[in-house]
Amino acid sequence: MSTAPVIDTTEPRAEGVHWDLTPLATTTEDATTRLEAVIKRAKAFEKRYRGAMETIGAGELAGAMAELAEIHNEVGRLASYSGLRESTDVANEENRDLAATVDRQMVELGNALRFFDLEWLELDDAKANELANAPELARDRHHLLSARRFAPYTLEENEERMLAERAPAAVSAWQSLFEQVTSTLETPFDAGDGEEPHTISRLLAHVRDPNRDLRKRALDTLYEALEPHTSVLAHCYDSLVGDRLAMDRLRGHEEPMAPTHLRNELDDEVVQGMMSAVERHYGLAHRWFRAKAGLLSLDKLELHDQYAPIGESRSVDFAEARGLINASFGRFSPEVSAVAEGFFAERRIDAEPRAGKRGGAFCASVAQDASPFMLMNFTDRMDDVMTLAHELGHGMHFTFSAQQQTAHSFHTGIAMAEVPSTFAELLTFDHLMATEDDQQTRRSLLAERVEGSFATVFRQTVLSRYEQRAYAARSEGTTLTDDRLSAIWFEENEKYYGDAVDMTDRYRMGWSYIPHFISTRFYTYAYVFAHLVTLALYAQYRAQGEAFVPKYLEFLSAGGSATPQELLLPLGVDLSSPQVWDPGFEEMDRMIALAEAG
Numbered sequence: 001m002s003t004a005p006v007i008d009t010t011e012p013r014a015e016g017v018h019w020d021l022t023p024l025a026t027t028t029e030d031a032t033t034r035l036e037a038v039i040k041r042a043k044a045f046e047k048r049y050r051g052a053m054e055t056i057g058a059g060e061l062a063g064a065m066a067e068l069a070e071i072h073n074e075v076g077r078l079a080s081y082s083g084l085r086e087s088t089d090v091a092n093e094e095n096r097d098l099a100a101t102v103d104r105q106m107v108e109l110g111n112a113l114r115f116f117d118l119e120w121l122e123l124d125d126a127k128a129n130e131l132a133n134a135p136e137l138a139r140d141r142h143h144l145l146s147a148r149r150f151a152p153y154t155l156e157e158n159e160e161r162m163l164a165e166r167a168p169a170a171v172s173a174w175q176s177l178f179e180q181v182t183s184t185l186e187t188p189f190d191a192g193d194g195e196e197p198h199t200i201s202r203l204l205a206h207v208r209d210p211n212r213d214l215r216k217r218a219l220d221t222l223y224e225a226l227e228p229h230t231s232v233l234a235h236c237y238d239s240l241v242g243d244r245l246a247m248d249r250l251r252g253h254e255e256p257m258a259p260t261h262l263r264n265e266l267d268d269e270v271v272q273g274m275m276s277a278v279e280r281h282y283g284l285a286h287r288w289f290r291a292k293a294g295l296l297s298l299d300k301l302e303l304h305d306q307y308a309p310i311g312e313s314r315s316v317d318f319a320e321a322r323g324l325i326n327a328s329f330g331r332f333s334p335e336v337s338a339v340a341e342g343f344f345a346e347r348r349i350d351a352e353p354r355a356g357k358r359g360g361a362f363c364a365s366v367a368q369d370a371s372p373f374m375l376m377n378f379t380d381r382m383d384d385v386m387t388l389a390h391e392l393g394h395g396m397h398f399t400f401s402a403q404q405q406t407a408h409s410f411h412t413g414i415a416m417a418e419v420p421s422t423f424a425e426l427l428t429f430d431h432l433m434a435t436e437d438d439q440q441t442r443r444s445l446l447a448e449r450v451e452g453s454f455a456t457v458f459r460q461t462v463l464s465r466y467e468q469r470a471y472a473a474r475s476e477g478t479t480l481t482d483d484r485l486s487a488i489w490f491e492e493n494e495k496y497y498g499d500a501v502d503m504t505d506r507y508r509m510g511w512s513y514i515p516h517f518i519s520t521r522f523y524t525y526a527y528v529f530a531h532l533v534t535l536a537l538y539a540q541y542r543a544q545g546e547a548f549v550p551k552y553l554e555f556l557s558a559g560g561s562a563t564p565q566e567l568l569l570p571l572g573v574d575l576s577s578p579q580v581w582d583p584g585f586e587e588m589d590r591m592i593a594l595a596e597a598g
């Protein structure tokens with residue numbers, strides 16, 4: 001990568017750290033003209049290849065795949081240009097118009113290209129295997145063969161088209177009703193500077209406040225505000241679950257988790273084994289909750305104490321954060337820190353919080369032949385350094401994978417996507433623990449690491465169990481009312497918190513505002529999977545040292561060119577072994593012991 005000029009700004013809050021999108025497109029006009037051109041190209045592709053699959057040879061298929069890759073890459077660059085522009089200035093009219101144009105063109109693109117995937121699925125197995133195994137198609141082999149796993153569950157082109165046309169009213173309408181209710185919900189709340197309207201997320205932010213009374217009042221107020229809406233929110237969920245179960249019947253899925261497993265390329269046995277292993281380790285959580293009560297001088301934690309801060313981190317400006325990332329990644333591999341440095345040097349980070357910019361953080365892969373970009377809202381906190389590490393971890397994955405994979409195989413599935421980001425956080429955490437002198441910062445980092453693991457591994461398992469029971473009840477003909485959902489929710493949470501945390505009765509409604517249940521079923525177990533896999537990988541790194549690094553870089557470069565099992569095996573993580581999750585829990589145990597020491 002290029003040698004980076006050191007950013008000389010020592011201004012707080014990442015002032016002026018905006019990205020430069022010109023490598024993607026130069027102006028709105030440039031983007032729209034090129035969009036039209038690429039749609040034309042997609043239509044020409046359709047004209048040329050529709051109906052060709054049955055008699056296609058390996059060479060011709062390789063040519064078609066290369067053409068398709070170029071189309072996807074160009075669309076990726078243009079859609080990212082629009083999406084990234086909008087994310088830093090959401091209200092801007094020109095940005096919104098461009099986004100609407102992109103949405104329209106994406107539908108057209110989908111309509112033009114849909115035939116290709118469907119014709120590929122319609123080929124008989126012998127012919128498809130022969131083509132996919134031809135040397136010309138070696139780099140797309142996994143993509144081609146794994147796409148066919150959906151074949152038994154895919155309907156005729158016309159039926160698929162009808163379902164797609166009907167989805168906005170049958171599916172998205174419930175999702176947007178949920179979104180409207182939860183995002184517009186506002187309730188007056190006094191956090192200390194007088195009463196102000198609070199949204200759900202603003203109320204939830206107070207659960208990390210050092211003031212116990214404030215934490216308690218914020219949660220009580222949240223549940224009180226949700227109460228009048230729970231029957232509508234339950235109805236949205238009930239309708240979506242009912243629709244998904246109907247789709248399962250039409251497509252021939254036998255079990256509500258099956259479509260998710262299929263998409264994640266994971267066997268049901270692996271996932272069930274993982275969830276049971278997590279539940280066997282709830283004792284680790286109870287141990288920490290009791291220790292935390294002691295650190296906070298409380299007899300016992302109540303639900304609103306769960307995320308109470310331990311210690312207080314010192315502040316970190318953006319220039320220091322850059323240095324910390326560089327050192328953390330550099331300790332692991334200079335190649336990795338060079339990739340991260342490229343984001344800073346080539347202005348592919350937008351870090352300054354400002355009006356009109358969206359919240360949170362993400363890394364956009366953009367396209368296989370372009371470089372990724374990342375967005376965050378840097379506020380001089382140690383937490384922001386971890387966010388930076390996380391998103392750059394995604395960036396590393398995209399960059400290494402793009403160097404060796406085609407546009408079709410450079411993305412991994414959901415299950416593996418969070419592995420490099422979590423790994424990058426662990427690298428940064430280890431570096432900070434080795435170098436940070438400030439005791440309060442160390443305590444805070446440790447507690448946050450432990451609780452971050454809990455929020456991912458334990459809590460997301462609770463969420464998956466809750467979903468399993470909701471789908472089971474619905475498929476037996478039971479309507480998912482708010483009371484029924486509350487009862488399931490409370491029982492599943494009781495298993496996790498045990499007698500180490502007191503839950504208030506109001507927490508029964510905790511299910512009601514969680515967006516994952518509404519957007520994608522059983523999405524949450526992928527977080528558990530990625531986190532435990534990463535902890536297991538990190539244990540390998542600890543054990544193998546230097547020898548692990550080239551294997552890990554190979555893994556990043558492999559992108560989505562193989563199944564999770566195939567990708568992880570060379571790194572010493574065997575998903576078919578029942579013991580595969582043990583090192584993850586040992587890492588958690590080790591971390592809790594450090595944090596307990598305060």
Ligand SMILES: [Zn+2]
Binds near residue numbers: 418
């Ligand atoms: Zn992530």
